[in-house]
Amino acid sequence: MKFAKKYFPTAVIILLLFRVTAVIGQNDPDFFYNGDLLPDAPELAERGEYAVGVQTLELIHENQPDIANFSKEQQPRYDRPLTVEVWYPAEGDAQSETTYNDYIGVANDEKRPLSPFSFKGRAERNASPKKDEETYPLVIVSHGYLGSRYLMTYLTENLASKGYVVVAIHHTESTFEDPGKFSSTLYHRPIDDLFVLNEMEKRGKKDAGGFLAGMVDAEHTALIGYSMGGYGALNAAGAGFSSAFGGFFGQMTGGSDLIMERSLAKPSYSTSIDSRIKAVVAFAPWGMARGVWDNEGLANLKLPVFLVAGDQDDISGYEKGIKAVYDGAVNANRYILTYINARHNVAPNPPPAESFQKGMHLDEYLRYAEPAWDQRRINNINQHFVTAFLGIHLKGIDYSTYLDLPVDALEETWKGFKPRTSIGLELRHTGANN
Template sequence: MKTTTALTFGFAAALTAAAQAENRIDTIRPDAPELAAHGDYPVGVRTLELSDPGRIDVLNVTDDAIPTYDRPLTVELWYPAAAGTTPGTTYDTVIRDGQTATQLQGMATRDAAPASGETFPVIVISHGYPGNRYLMSHLGENLASKGYVTVSIDHTDSTYSDQTVFGSTLLNRPHDQRFVLDQMGDPEVIGADLAAITDATTAGLIGYSMGGYGALIYGGAGVTKASTEYTWGTPRGLLEANMAGTESHAKLTDDPRLKAVIAIGPWGRNTGFWDAEGMKGFSRPLMLIAGSVDDVSIYNAMRMIFDETSGTTRHLLTFNHANHNAAAPMPAPAESYQPVETLEFVPFEHYADAVWDTVRMNNITQHFATAFMDLHVKGDADKATYFDLVPNSDDSAVSVNEDGTPKPDNSQWQGFPPRTAKGLRFETKQAGE
């Protein structure tokens, strides 16, 4: 028996090592919640180089000049592909140090022909500081397989390879998000074949950390006057473009295309970038996702966002005992397991959590993101049942009849297999609360 156990363990360890070496972003665990599973569409992927003219060049602002430039933005665009598309591609990128090469593997097919005969709404994906367009690639592929055109941004001045002054990120995030959405309906930018299947009038937004910061501003939560004056922030008061009550912020947020926002570990309330009054301006359906011991965006500060966004119905999904890497980052690439000279920490720490398995968190995020975007972006009212949950997942219990139908006292989290809804909290506040 001991020999058999040892052999079984060794085989499992070998499989785990092989999966790490492949750096897969598309793994679905057998115990994943229902809506994490890939959808019916094969997935295509393209890389686009965009340029937004006339943006403020924050890096070169001086006391005497506020120069502008054509802001470059590289994006990865996933989309439903034509039936019969053979799955599988690789993504060449770098890990957290901005130098060490890695190759990721997923289910998408590079430059595949798009599906035809229908159109699909857009989901914009926005990484943290620093990050890159592949950090949440698991969501890009997964949602594309379910009938979305998903586009993930390399935010200039904020990627692993070009990270620079924080003031650029503070100013540019929401404007990058809106600009990229603007491009998704233009056949001269994304190609006539992709434009033909893209409904750029209907969109959702998923942002992580500083991406969540930008998403909250874009969704209506203007920043405070005090935050525009921080010496370490955006120079010369230029952040007033995102300030609550300004014409510029009102113009940014006046966008009927944006139907729903998911903010994962959103940064900013912990350092006074919002107050209760500014948060009231947020107007889209909102889902917040956070780790209960997040020491970057600070969990209690994110709970303040949940409490203060009273202009909309919103949810808060909490991963108990998880830190800032809850839910969003892809599994740590194999190359990140070793120390590098340019970082004071092992880059693995940028992706992983000390308590939660990353694939498990990704699958839970994929499940809830699917339900949330289907409900609010596609208008699928049946998905509302996935949010009618007892707040503490540990209190949920299966109670079914012999034929498998639920009894009145059944409280199992919708879509979670028995015994798997553990370690989570789900809370909802209605508009006006």
């Protein structure tokens, strides 16, 4: 007891100082940028050899169904605007930084008023692209509902530093500042992905002009999606929607059956599966627990798929949701990485400093945070596994030993993880039947 009385106050002070430093480090952009490595980050989380440039493009997808304004009486069409953010290998300094401008809150919500915030990233705005003789594989990133093209900058910057052109879509009628009807998100997500793929291929040709000219290898494309982004990516890659989901969508939109164009009921859907898409990463994909897919639709998914989930996901569901996608995609070479005790937020950046402010609605913090996990830790683990998975399927790098692991991370320290740090994780792998 004398030892405790003598040294306990000092120990408490040290612990408190450590905690304060950790909190400051999480929210001070000069101390820790999204995607930076924690001391226990796994091996492949480290950034690659390239400096990173970033630019914004404004695209127009002409003559699209204006789903948000559909009714029994009319089905209007419009030219659909899409903003995309492009990260790419660049000339210059790998330590360059940029500022991203985003929002917390939701437009037209009195309880959660829309408010701008900014944060720094490790990329250079409008940097000169690094144009080697070889082109770079394409990665298309799709956020959740509601969301932002800046929701996963820890991953988009990281992949660009490893020799990918990474394009994050800011989905119209599905963002914090533009929260449209959910029916618009349901219809447009896979179509937005495919449209952006076509646009990036055109802009990446050698004679195209513009900063992407000669850079993009669209024949080796991956789709990455979070929540509704995962829903869209799976459908774009071959998981046809169920007839039951078509009925649900029709009720939402006054009888429209347009969503069934993306189902196996339409022969044109199967022929639309794009051979340029070589792999899919789906973080907490929404839909399975709501009947979006049936066994036939999932069986039509034949590309390599890496699913990421929390086993306590109360938005997409786990056993009847994300795990059911894994079980049902019998013709896909598939993985599912599970964060034990995590809920839905297994993909985004850490919570912004503004979400910590006194009086801020709790949901601004919970939009990003995981109750049982450090979000920065999740980010590093995601960087590691996505690097391995895409490296295999887009670049032909033999990263198989980073994925050929015991299911339970506690059975033995996983390849690439520091001793005693592969904990709280499961990784399952099942090869394709065909």
